Amino acid sequence: MKELRLMKGNEAFAEAAIRAGADGYFGYPITPQSEVMEYLMAEKPHERTGMVVLQAESEVAAINMVYGGAACGKRVLTSSSSPGISLKQEGISYIAGAELPCVILNVVRGGPGLGTIQPSQSDYFQSTKGGGHGDYKLLVLAPSSVQEMADFAGLGFELAFKYRNPVLILSDGAIGQMMEKVELDEQKPRWTEEEIIKNTPWATTGKTKNRERNIITSLDLDSGKQELHNIALQAKYREMEKNETRYEAISCEDAEYLIVAYGTSARLSQKAVDLLRAEGYKVGLLRPITLFPFPTAVIAKLADQVKGILTVEMSAGQMIEDVRLAVGCRVKVEHFGRMGGIIPSPTEVVDAMHKKIIGG
């Protein structure tokens, strides 16, 4: 039986993580995501499922605890907001290099630096283009509702273990803080020790006599082997592109103009689409749900159909680069956004559509 609750995005994510059978959460407080750990501590998941929750001394320690737990085949996660996610980048690079599964939530706030505690989408480059050192990709999910904050906890673990890859949930301060109705899945049992050994034969669970030792490392001083490892990683990322691209197309069938937006920007852009359609303009909305892999093919196809595309982002325009790559100069692609923690209004988007796309 699914359960209906009214929850904050951050709380819904935390509750869904417990229900997804998570083994451990390691975090450090930072606004606007502190409710994740607060909720977990109050819920005493150790008594509910045996899940471990630990407040680490830093974001750096927290992500390295995630490395240690993931290397044991456990379902582990962490959450933070932009400045804290920057601190985690070293650990994320190691986790990607060692091919460990985990879920990382970024409830984005405005930057750069300490910036602001208000919502932003200015971590798109960091999330999809690397963030840490080396050639690696995170599988990036972008929720646009409290429901998706909950759903992506379970989906995140599923994809993380399918590909032995860190999954980043790129949310923002608005989605994390807002309250909405959310349907929660039933409690899934945590994996038993036997299931962990069966499902993750690569994990460090103690070397028994019937197998070779398991080593979790991102190091290989032999450049030839390191290149082969990199080639294998790239092949894995291509598999993700083939199998895991997710998006939502709203009113795109007859669209003559298109808005591309994710997360909070997609919510307010949907209102802008309604307003523009009321004015008689056939506008559609393409909402990427995965930012890596990016829905390149569907945007490329829509570029043959529409006269112009506006990307709406709470940033100086970051995702627009991927949209332009998909479109390849066939139609005009412009950006509209606000920065520093300001959420644009739907009417601002309508105005931008008129100025930059429809009348431009």
Next chain:
Amino acid sequence: MANITKEEIRKPENLVYKKTDLLTDKALSYCPGCGHGTAHRIVMEVLEEMDIQDKTIGIAPVGCSVLAYEFMNIDMQQAAHGRAPALATAVKRLHPDKFVFTYQGDGDLAAIGTAETIHACNRGENIVIIFINNGIYGMTGGQMAPTTLPGMKSSTSPYGRDVQTMGNPLKITELIAQLPGTIFVTRQAVHTPAHVRKTKKAIRKAFENQKLNKGLSFVEIVSNCNSGWKMTPLKSNEWMVDNMFPFYPLGDIKVNE
């Protein structure tokens, strides 16, 4: 003895020493004369003697012992520089029935990983930390470490460590001993057979503490770095006795029963 044949030497009754199966046959990457090999051996011998190798997860650091997992025939994880105690914390919390240890050098443990070290110790994580202190960054070519002695030369203190501008050496083990989470804090060495035996006993005690869920045990091993110190192995051991031991005196610092 002079007349003993090869065949006779190989007879089981004449066997006086056998390398533990918990060390792989891979040639050690350490410089000849370095203490790391001995430290590896006694840690592995302790696991074998306690028969806990199938329940043990080791964490390798960044530094000379970054490749410890190549030589230790157990399940191991390789950590980012300084972060081994954070990894070990999660492994032990998620696997309270397993034995967990980190093996770290001075740069890893006492410089870049100071926060992870102190907080894992202060939380009293039920793990063992093996700390090799040779007062230098060996892996990267002999740079100044947090434990480099005053006046000691390194590639980044070529005229000797000037404490006025380069700061003082950090006695992190004494600092660790102040924390309520640590149960056993000791400083040992491995340059003579007698010291090796003593250090092995300390390591055994550390793992026995973990078995009894007593809290964090911290075993420092003051060691030589003949390459980094630019000395012969023998000279480096003499120099260690004359210079390192007065600053880092051997013995138990904290023993809580």
